[in-house]
Amino acid sequence: DIQVTQSPSSLSASVGDRVTITCRASQGISNYLAWYQQRPGEVPKLLIYGASTLESGVPSRFSGSGSGTDFTLTISSLQPEDFATYYCQKYNTALPTFGQGTKVEI
């Protein structure tokens, strides 16, 4: 089975910072990689799919890149509402797999 490893598991940042989260697949998955945001007590929200396509309504400060095994989620200028946990998810097979999550804290 292909594993996905997300890093870091947590990070501290300030409003206005540029934040980067990485996700690595143990084998190539082309661009079948999505990113989700989950705030405490809320349902996960889809941010990016196809490694780099922004979901409708998601602010442009979020961007994704990568293909094959290495992927990145970047928040260009962190806003107060961005403090949350972020998950990558591979979906190259019918049953997807999430990464372990990255908690973005103040």
Place this chain on the structure above:
Amino acid sequence: EVQMVQSGPEVKKPGESLKISCKASGYAFTDYWVGWVRQMPGKGLEWMAIIYPGDSDTQYSPSFQGQVTISVDKSISTVYLQWSSLKASDTAMYYCARPVEASWGQGTLVTVSS
């Protein structure tokens, strides 16, 4: 508009059985995989199982194979997740979702306690 509406919270005792539901609307139900995601308290997201309503093809994560059963009723566009004998460690929030889809179910909180 895609909508996934789940059944309400459950409080059960260890050893009891349970079946929770997810009713889908707003899209061609039989054309898309639908699955269940577990989130234990304070922990991450885990895909448990997924089903293709068109032909009932199912896949389970190895961690959940034999522990739960996913099923579907196409006539009412509803996907189910069931346990035959709950454990305290099944206490979690359960979400239904389509992979790479913005609309998830609202979550069903299952609490298993003696």
